[in-house]
Amino acid sequence: MKKGLCSFLILLLAVTLLAGLVTGCSSSTTASKEQVITIGVDTPLTGGAAPWGLSEMHGVTLAADDFNSAGGLTIGDTHYTLKVEALDDAYDTAKATNNINQMAYTDGVKFMFTFQTEGSLALAPTLTNMKILNFTVVNDDRIIAQPADAYTYRTYMGFSVQANDYLAWMKKTYPNDKSIAVLTTNDTNGNVTEASTKAAAAAAGLTYLAPVFYDTGTADFSPFVTKILNEKPDIILTIGDPTGDVGLIAKTLNGMGFKGIHATGIVGAADLLKIAGQAPIEGMLTLNMPLIPGGQVSSAVLGLPAREVAHSGSAWGTAYCCTWDFYSEAGIMFDAMKQAKSVDPTVVKAKIDQSGAKFNYAAINNGIATFGSPASNAIFGANGGHQVTNSWPIDIIKNGKDTIGTIITPK
Amino acid sequence: MLLGVKDLKVNYKKVEAVKGVSFSVDEGTLVSIIGANGAGKSTILKTLSGLLRATSGEIWFGDKRIDKTAVDKIVKMGIAQVPAGRRIFPQLSVLENLQAGAYTISKRSEVNALLAEVYQHFPRMKERLNQRAGSLSGGEQQMLAIGRAMMTKPKLLVMDEPSLGLSPIMVNEIGSIIKTMKEAGRTILLVEQNAKLALKLADHTYVLELGKVVLEGKSEDIMNNPIVKKAYLGATESS
Amino acid sequence: MAQIFQVIVNALSLSLIYILFATGLTLIMGIFDVCNFAYGEFVMVGGIATYLIVAKSGLPYIVAPFAAMIIVSLIGIIFEKGIFYPMRNRGGLEPALATFGSSTIMQTAVLILFGGMPLGVPSIMSGQFKIGSAYFPMDRLPIIIGGFLMITLLFLFVQKTKLGLAIRALQQDQDAAALQGMNIASIRVVVWVVASCLAAVAGVLLSSISYVSPTMGSGYLLKGFAVVIMGGLGSIPGALVGGFVLGFVDSFGQTYLGSYSYMFAFAFIMLVLIVRPQGLMGKR
Numbered sequence: 011m012k013k014g015l016c017s018f019l020i021l022l023l024a025v026t027l028l029a030g031l032v033t034g035c036s037s038s039t040t041a042s043k044e045q046v047i048t049i050g051v052d053t054p055l056t057g058g059a060a061p062w063g064l065s066e067m068h069g070v071t072l073a074a075d076d077f078n079s080a081g082g083l084t085i086g087d088t089h090y091t092l093k094v095e096a097l098d099d100a101y102d103t104a105k106a107t108n109n110i111n112q113m114a115y116t117d118g119v120k121f122m123f124t125f126q127t128e129g130s131l132a133l134a135p136t137l138t139n140m141k142i143l144n145f146t147v148v149n150d151d152r153i154i155a156q157p158a159d160a161y162t163y164r165t166y167m168g169f170s171v172q173a174n175d176y177l178a179w180m181k182k183t184y185p186n187d188k189s190i191a192v193l194t195t196n197d198t199n200g201n202v203t204e205a206s207t208k209a210a211a212a213a214a215g216l217t218y219l220a221p222v223f224y225d226t227g228t229a230d231f232s233p234f235v236t237k238i239l240n241e242k243p244d245i246i247l248t249i250g251d252p253t254g255d256v257g258l259i260a261k262t263l264n265g266m267g268f269k270g271i272h273a274t275g276i277v278g279a280a281d282l283l284k285i286a287g288q289a290p291i292e293g294m295l296t297l298n299m300p301l302i303p304g305g306q307v308s309s310a311v312l313g314l315p316a317r318e319v320a321h322s323g324s325a326w327g328t329a330y331c332c333t334w335d336f337y338s339e340a341g342i343m344f345d346a347m348k349q350a351k352s353v354d355p356t357v358v359k360a361k362i363d364q365s366g367a368k369f370n371y372a373a374i375n376n377g378i379a380t381f382g383s384p385a386s387n388a389i390f391g392a393n394g395g396h397q398v399t400n401s402w403p404i405d406i407i408k409n410g411k412d413t414i415g416t417i418i419t420p421k
Numbered sequence: 422m423l424l425g426v427k428d429l430k431v432n433y434k435k436v437e438a439v440k441g442v443s444f445s446v447d448e449g450t451l452v453s454i455i456g457a458n459g460a461g462k463s464t465i466l467k468t469l470s471g472l473l474r475a476t477s478g479e480i481w482f483g484d485k486r487i488d489k490t491a492v493d494k495i496v497k498m499g500i501a502q503v504p505a506g507r508r509i510f511p512q513l514s515v516l517e518n519l520q521a522g523a524y525t526i527s528k529r530s531e532v533n534a535l536l537a538e539v540y541q542h543f544p545r546m547k548e549r550l551n552q553r554a555g556s557l558s559g560g561e562q563q564m565l566a567i568g569r570a571m572m573t574k575p576k577l578l579v580m581d582e583p584s585l586g587l588s589p590i591m592v593n594e595i596g597s598i599i600k601t602m603k604e605a606g607r608t609i610l611l612v613e614q615n616a617k618l619a620l621k622l623a624d625h626t627y628v629l630e631l632g633k634v635v636l637e638g639k640s641e642d643i644m645n646n647p648i649v650k651k652a653y654l655g656a657t658e659s660s
Numbered sequence: 661m662a663q664i665f666q667v668i669v670n671a672l673s674l675s676l677i678y679i680l681f682a683t684g685l686t687l688i689m690g691i692f693d694v695c696n697f698a699y700g701e702f703v704m705v706g707g708i709a710t711y712l713i714v715a716k717s718g719l720p721y722i723v724a725p726f727a728a729m730i731i732v733s734l735i736g737i738i739f740e741k742g743i744f745y746p747m748r749n750r751g752g753l754e755p756a757l758a759t760f761g762s763s764t765i766m767q768t769a770v771l772i773l774f775g776g777m778p779l780g781v782p783s784i785m786s787g788q789f790k791i792g793s794a795y796f797p798m799d800r801l802p803i804i805i806g807g808f809l810m811i812t813l814l815f816l817f818v819q820k821t822k823l824g825l826a827i828r829a830l831q832q833d834q835d836a837a838a839l840q841g842m843n844i845a846s847i848r849v850v851v852w853v854v855a856s857c858l859a860a861v862a863g864v865l866l867s868s869i870s871y872v873s874p875t876m877g878s879g880y881l882l883k884g885f886a887v888v889i890m891g892g893l894g895s896i897p898g899a900l901v902g903g904f905v906l907g908f909v910d911s912f913g914q915t916y917l918g919s920y921s922y923m924f925a926f927a928f929i930m931l932v933l934i935v936r937p938q939g940l941m942g943k944r
Contacts, residue, residue: 233667258871261799442711510833
């Protein structure tokens, strides 16, 4: 009977190795004049946050493809192209920490994108010490409150930066809705949502009701929805919650007769539709960019869904909601490399830190991203330069589809 | 000859517990195997039921060789065991225990007839049909175990230490039940540490020591054998 | 306190979710004395079948449970013949570890085949029903009806049929059961098929109120074990009682204690086990 266990363990090993092969094997080809730079991405490719992570993997990869097909970067006699290595952290701190360590120490990655809050926070000092340039989308403002020489930048308009404009727009657009309550995860991400909303509600003149926190991995939201509905809020904010959760919350809110506004973050109508159905998501507010021609949406991001579908590979073949966002963020990094004419993270960082530097923000026609702005400097002081500033959309779901509410251009 | 065992050798927990044992049981007789603890009695019975496999030797039931046959097939062929320590299903009711015994019998009328027969031998069971078997007294549990074995409609009833752990009064009661069953024409193989009880009931007796048959014969002859008297019936002599 | 009625309604449907998940788990744990860490993946495969049949192929919902039962039963039989039967005499740890590994294999396989995105499955029923001040979402109705139906069928099967009797006998004494002429190997397969069917139906019903993903089952597993242990290992009425207790504790805890509810729920289970180590309905 020992043989049975042995062969089972071998099978287990084989499958694990196979899984490793599929998700992220890297090899670098070194030619005398051809050099491949590995761009490391740590992001959730599975679980409720997978729509974001898969979007990030797609967006960064397509931006790298565009960088390469536009000729890459030639410095002296060396021609540089980019290659993306994406690891799955399943939105889990331990896995994220492990992945970032692996990319930094084992794989020698010099340019990185991270996603998971606690993992990114924990390893930010390490990345600075190792001089690894990191773009992150962590909502927690502590990611910006690093030493001034930190190598980590937030290339997404964190909710603390967006909250004032988001809530002010709601107040203006829906003048009859007067109170707001937050339903969010019981983690640092949720704490940021709560604190930012509280401040922005006061600024916008909305009544701020007690927030409700839930555990990640919740399958039945009825108790939490019951609790929040008991406060009778006009607006329920689920910003920062994973797509799967937002879908289930929308379904439960609808089931319990909520008639107010359900506002969330960068979540695609198509994904919500699959989880919740059409009625529960009608009228929801998101921060997703509706990819419809016309207006300020650039043709570059309009073409992304078709490219995602046409791309070969196991994690492709589907267009995700927020690929446009990550595509644009990666574009900032790659534009900075081009402007700095360097693949040395320290030199690229110096370009980013340069006062008045402007980078291409691909999502918007003639879009510009800067680091630091009057608004972010007001919040983060000397560290304001670690926060990106760019235009961002507010989206209203109508008939199960994303439509533009407005595009906010920060001052 | 209903059961024939030829030169049986069995390993139990890597030790040769049965070292070439032969015995037979004729139809309508009560044969007993007596021996001290560790003599190999239970190992023989486990092999007989198919729970253990012989390293060599043959077991014949009627004209069929059964030493490679599966446990459930052996039961269907007609060998029922009352295992040592009774091994009733404690969480099941008395009736359910009896029904479990009739697992191989699909005809309802046949099951009912068997139940009636069991009630006849054990009127006490009928009173406790819906009681949880685990709550019965030791003697009642032994009766249930025997009744359960009878429910398999056996040609040969094998009993492993039915007197174990029972009070002297209960031992006598079980003894008289076995006697009645024998008188009703059942073929029984009785394995006992209680030599006095076994010799009193059996037609033919085998004495087992350290995995070997050291003595066999008619029970009354064995009873009068001085060695047996000294080793197995000593207590009765001194009292 | 007008919401208390709503909390009770929530608790009811939450309880049935736990019960649905726990019955098959307790059946296997009770009979084989082994933890099946891959049980969540059995449920997940039921969800995948629902996704393929209802969301992908557009077939009627009623096809899903039957297809799911066939697929999951086949997986169950593979587990029995590949892991549990060959390892039956080697204690609880080795087969438990093997199921742990299998759970990872199944998650990875589904991840490779279907990707990590949440796969949406339409609800069986939609809309809501208002009872006084409380809302009852209609998509929970199939869970409640299906849950009670399955518990009843399982109870009747185990208590009233000959095979059910054999399963209970097997649970208590395998050798003694064999001595009654029961074919242990084939009865074990029956147990797996029954547990697999329960998991499959649970997968269909649970995915109808949520979504399908490779890790959907493992999320329920901890609560499932909690229900099984609290109710009493192997006890079907225990799974019923345990599911209701945990459902109510969770519903009230999450509503009134919010994020401390996990701690509260497990502290409650510890308390139950201190007072009754054999579980609420367990027998010593």
